[in-house]
Amino acid sequence: MDRRQFLIGISALGFTLTPISAFLSKASPVKETNLSQQVSSFRALFEHLLPSEQEAPGAHEINAIGYLQWVLKDPKVNNAYRLFLLAGIQNLDEVSFKQTRKHFIELSHDAREKVLRALETTTEGYRWLKEILEFLMEALLGDPIYGGNTGEAGWKWLQHVPGFPRPLPNKRYFLL
Amino acid sequence: MNADVCVIGSGAGGAPIAFSLAKAGYKVIVLEKGPWLTEQDFYKDELASSRRRTYVPNLKEEPHVIETKEETGHWTARPTYGSGWDFWNGNCVGGATNFMSGSFYRLKPIDFRVLSTFGPIDDANVTDWPIAYEDLEPYYALVEREIGISGKVVSHPYAEPRSTENFPYPPTQEHPINQTIDKACTALGFKVFSTPRAILPFSTMGREGCSYSGYCGSYGCATGAKGSARAALINRAVTTGYCEVRPQAMVYRLESDGAGKVVAAHYFDKQGLSKTVRAKIFVVACQAIETARLLLLSEGPKHPHGLANGSRLVGRNFLFAGGGSGSGWFSFAKFGEHLRENTFINRTLQDWYVIKDSAWGPPQKGGTISFGFEHPAPIARATTLVEDSHGKLRWGKPLKRALERRFLKGRFMEIEAFCDWLPHDHCYVTLDKQVKDKWGLPVAKIRVAFHPRNLQVGWYLASRGAEVLKKMGAEDVVSFAVGSPPTNLMAGGCRFGKNPHTSVLDPDCRAHEVPNLFVTDGSFMPTGGSAPYTWTIYANAFRVAEHIKTQLD
Numbered sequence: 105m106d107r108r109q110f111l112i113g114i115s116a117l118g119f120t121l122t123p124i125s126a127f128l129s130k131a132s133p134v135k136e137t138n139l140s141q142q143v144s145s146f147r148a149l150f151e152h153l154l155p156s157e158q159e160a161p162g163a164h165e166i167n168a169i170g171y172l173q174w175v176l177k178d179p180k181v182n183n184a185y186r187l188f189l190l191a192g193i194q195n196l197d198e199v200s201f202k203q204t205r206k207h208f209i210e211l212s213h214d215a216r217e218k219v220l221r222a223l224e225t226t227t228e229g230y231r232w233l234k235e236i237l238e239f240l241m242e243a244l245l246g247d248p249i250y251g252g253n254t255g256e257a258g259w260k261w262l263q264h265v266p267g268f269p270r271p272l273p274n275k276r277y278f279l280l
Numbered sequence: 281m282n283a284d285v286c287v288i289g290s291g292a293g294g295a296p297i298a299f300s301l302a303k304a305g306y307k308v309i310v311l312e313k314g315p316w317l318t319e320q321d322f323y324k325d326e327l328a329s330s331r332r333r334t335y336v337p338n339l340k341e342e343p344h345v346i347e348t349k350e351e352t353g354h355w356t357a358r359p360t361y362g363s364g365w366d367f368w369n370g371n372c373v374g375g376a377t378n379f380m381s382g383s384f385y386r387l388k389p390i391d392f393r394v395l396s397t398f399g400p401i402d403d404a405n406v407t408d409w410p411i412a413y414e415d416l417e418p419y420y421a422l423v424e425r426e427i428g429i430s431g432k433v434v435s436h437p438y439a440e441p442r443s444t445e446n447f448p449y450p451p452t453q454e455h456p457i458n459q460t461i462d463k464a465c466t467a468l469g470f471k472v473f474s475t476p477r478a479i480l481p482f483s484t485m486g487r488e489g490c491s492y493s494g495y496c497g498s499y500g501c502a503t504g505a506k507g508s509a510r511a512a513l514i515n516r517a518v519t520t521g522y523c524e525v526r527p528q529a530m531v532y533r534l535e536s537d538g539a540g541k542v543v544a545a546h547y548f549d550k551q552g553l554s555k556t557v558r559a560k561i562f563v564v565a566c567q568a569i570e571t572a573r574l575l576l577l578s579e580g581p582k583h584p585h586g587l588a589n590g591s592r593l594v595g596r597n598f599l600f601a602g603g604g605s606g607s608g609w610f611s612f613a614k615f616g617e618h619l620r621e622n623t624f625i626n627r628t629l630q631d632w633y634v635i636k637d638s639a640w641g642p643p644q645k646g647g648t649i650s651f652g653f654e655h656p657a658p659i660a661r662a663t664t665l666v667e668d669s670h671g672k673l674r675w676g677k678p679l680k681r682a683l684e685r686r687f688l689k690g691r692f693m694e695i696e697a698f699c700d701w702l703p704h705d706h707c708y709v710t711l712d713k714q715v716k717d718k719w720g721l722p723v724a725k726i727r728v729a730f731h732p733r734n735l736q737v738g739w740y741l742a743s744r745g746a747e748v749l750k751k752m753g754a755e756d757v758v759s760f761a762v763g764s765p766p767t768n769l770m771a772g773g774c775r776f777g778k779n780p781h782t783s784v785l786d787p788d789c790r791a792h793e794v795p796n797l798f799v800t801d802g803s804f805m806p807t808g809g810s811a812p813y814t815w816t817i818y819a820n821a822f823r824v825a826e827h828i829k830t831q832l833d
Contacts (some may be wrong), residue, residue: 151676160680180332182340217676222381224673233673239667244325245658262687264658265620267324267493269502280321 139176142193146172148209149196153215154240163240163255171243173251180278189239192232199223247271283309283524286545286559288531288574291747292817293565293801295509299426299516300825302523306832309524311547311788312515313566314371315824316527317378319511322500331805335379336368341718344368344569345725349706352451356726359715367569367726367767373527374510374754376567376768376795381497381527382506383477383650384429385811386420386440386819388633389413394700394807398645402572402703404731405597407806409474410778410787417443419819424448427507428485431476432628438633439473444533452481452490453623457615458692461627461651464751470744475626475650478507478815487511494622494656509818529555532721533589534562534797542797543589548580548719565801567819568598572709572773572803573724586773588791588799593784598726599772599808600765602646602734604697604742607654608754611690615753619691627651632744633810635737646737647699647810649745652693661686685694693754695745697738699810701765702731730763742789769812773800788827789820795833800824 147169156162163169176186200208200219208216223229243252245264249271253259259266271277284306289295294310302308314335327332339361346365347357360366370376387472390397392409400406421443430449435443451474466473479496482489487504488597496506504511517523528550535544542562549555564571572595576586586594610619632646665682668674674682701707706729713724738761746759777783780792789804791797800821802813809816 144284144521154679155676157677158678158743160684181339197712205318220283222677230673233675234666237673240661241662241666242331242659244329245662246331247325257761259658262658264687267499267656269323270493271323271325271328272803275321275323277332277334278323280317280328280334 115124119196139190142190143169144174144209145193145197145207148195148216149236152213152246153237160243160261162245164273165254166244167254167259168240168243168252168253170248171246172239173187174251175239178278188232188235192236195229195232196220196223249273281555281559283559285306285309285561285563286311286546286557287563287565287803289313289372289375289565289571290373290514291509291527291565291567291801292377292814293567294563295374295377295513295517295819296426296818296821297563297565297798297800297825297828298523298525301824301828301832302517303521304829304831305520305522307522308517309526309559311531311545311557312373312375312525312527312531313530314373314375316373316502316526319500319502320505322378322502322699324493324495324499324502324667326659328703329379329660329705330657330789335370335372335500336366336453337371339366341365341713342368343723345712345715345718345723346726347725349729353825355544355727359714360724361572361830365767366772369567369768370463372510373514373525374508377508378500378506378510380478380506380508380814381767383628383812384478384815385475385648385813387413387416387809387811387813387816388440388539389439390634392403394645398455398643401702401731401733404704404733406702407775407777407782409477409806410776410783416816416823417441419822420815422466422822423815425819426822427478427512428480428487428506429476429773429815430481432802434473436471436473436630438630447480449475449484451624451626452477453492453817455623455653456618456620457610458625458627458688460615460752461625461748463746465629468747468751470629470631470748472627472629475628477624477626480505480507485512485743486515490531494653497655500655529717531566531574531625532577532719534564534578536578536583536587536794538581540582540794542675542794549642552719560832561796561798563797563798563800563828565823567801568770568773569724569726570803570805571799573711575774576709576711577721582604583793587795588784589768590793590796591781593775593782593786595773597772597806598704598707598709599703599770599777599802599805600701600707601728601769601808601812602699602701602738602740603766604699604759604761605755606695606742606746606749606759607692608746608749608752608757609690610693610752610754613689614750615690622656622801625693627653629748632741635740637740644737644808645700647697647741648812649695649697651745651748652694652696654694657688695742695749695759697761698739698747699734699737699741701808701817702733703772703775703807704731714755722831728765730765735761735763769804771806771808771813771817774799774803775806777806778802789824790827798824798828
């Protein structure tokens with residue numbers, strides 16, 4: 105875990121995805137080779153933050169993991185943001201292990217809650233978690249053309265009528 | 281010579297020049313920094329419009345530096361790639377007008393003579409304009425026709441004098457909640473009126489009418505109903521055969537000769553190659569920050585401190601818009617499911633354009649209060665819920681229940697209050713000495729500070745608006761004012777006036793020191809008025825176009 109990179113990314117996080125890049129570019133990159141392990145951690149985190157219910161979709165139903173994988177590959181999302189997401193999930197697992205001697209994915213619901221609430225008390229943890237929650241809202245309520253909000257599950261649940269016209273495949277934002 | 285007129289920027293300040301002169305048969309070249317997007321590129325896509333940087337530059341490649349005052353009294357400068365505080369608006373053909381909400385207001389006769397009407401204000405550089413409302417009125421009327429403004433004239437104490445009886449287009453379809461607003465205002469003794477919109481209610485002028493999707497602000501219009509500079513003017517300018525638009529042309533220097541006249545605009549094209557346009561007259565309209573920056577970057581033999589900057593006033597007396605905000609919750613259970621409709625609220629109060637309140641002493645300049653439902657964009661609404669009122673993060677089932685309440689149980693109505701952003705010595709644009717953009721050019725540094733009067737008036741107006749929401753029966757009504765600027769409303773920095781020692785531009789918006797240079801975005805404004813000023817920028821640019829024609833003749 106590159107702790108320095110995580111902290112630098114956190115401290116520079118602003119209102120948009122862009123600002124962190126200048127800061128992170130000075131740090132050595134997080135290795136993405138362990139992405140599959142990180143995906144398991146992300147899945148556990150997402151399903152805790154946005155759980156599935158009978159009448160209301162959760163992270164699983166809106167394909168939050170698939171959406172994450174697209175964001176990580178999106179050519180217009182800057183590398184600093186990608187690294188920031190990945191550094192944060194590594195940090196979460198480290199915090200979990202330090203507190204419980206278990207990885208985050210091995211924890212019970214209540215133990216996960218405890219770890220996350222502890223993480224929330226730190227400035228960097230708070231900002232990272234807030235970014236993750238905003239990411240989940242994007243996956244829940246963005247246009248399905250970007251890979252989240254599967255079958256318009258988020259829109260249907262919240263009875264949101266999208267504005268028209270909706271984006272076409274060849275007019276997704278990164279193609280404009 | 282490549283053209284009669286070279287226009288730099290294609291938004292509200294540049295497009296009327298291009299349209300008017302091309303229509304009159306003059307050859308015009310428009311250099312626009314951004315791409316040429318059209319209705320076929322605009323979708324109701326929240327990622328494109330607000331979650332990603334689709335229509336504005338990457339802040340790492342093109343930052344600004346913002347200087348603010350710390351509690352210690354020291355000024356601290358921070359590049360925007362670190363803070364994320366974004367001062368860019370709509371870099372594309374048509375500029376920021378592509379993404380405006382289209383609520384349009386004329387200024388009023390007293391906005392042109394703030395100093396003589398209200399007297400000096402401590403620590404503020406208020407002044408009268410060198411022209412009167414009557415000079416601009418014919419062009420306000422012209423904008424109604426050429427841009428396509430819909431509305432209904434309603435008599436009220438501060439209604440502006442008009443040369444025409446009514447708007448050329450009737451109001452857009454209005455939301456049923458307007459009846460409740462009107463009733464509440466009447467009960468309170470307030471004179472509410474219909475907000476003019478730069479939105480066509482039906483198809484005309486080769487543009488389609490409004491589709492009532494409810495996504496005006498921040499979103500490009502897919503029908504062309506919104507009166508963007510691109511849809512309403514640039515497209516028509518090009519069809520004359522006399523106007524060429526060069527998108528993705530970043531002008532980095534205006535070259536001037538030994539006599540002080542501008543002879544060429546140098547720009548980088550899409551490939552980063554340096555190109556040049558030579559013309560008889562140059563018009564700068566890059567939005568106020570970038571206009572000041574370009575002039576300051578353009579030193580010449582007669583302009584050692586930057587173009588037109590002998591007075592050292594380029595970038596000074598920079599303006600945003602003062603004001604306040606508020607909101608109230610309207611539940612479907614109490615007000616009905618019809619609240620979900622996306623027709624327009626279109627309601628404004630200007631009862632306190634002059635505040636005559638014994639607690640305030642002599643009459644003071646007040647402002648405008650507008651009403652509207654919160655933007656329907658769902659991600660923006662949802663992200664406000666991930667943090668509770670105590671600053672604790674919300675997730676799991678509590679977050680889901682909060683989402684259900686927010687989306688399924690009702691809707692927020694919002695109020696926006698606008699007042700003069702008083703010009704003063706600590707709000708200005710200069711060049712940063714260290715930070716450069718991707719072309720290696722010094723970026724604009726903006727010192728941002730507000731005059732305390734902005735806050736006082738903002739609070740006053742916002743609380744009046746909140747009275748209406750309460751009278752309507754809204755729940756959770758709040759109102760407030762903040763000093764931070766709305767970065768989508770910017771003006772000043774090249775104030776016009778009769779005295780070359782106290783102003784950058786003459787009354788025709790021609791640089792005092794440069795006879796073939798005009799500035800036609802909001803930079804010319806010495807005071808900003810107490811209402812959003814896009815209509816005024818359009819109108820003034822049409823006015824200046826007439827002076828340019830005279831000069832060319």
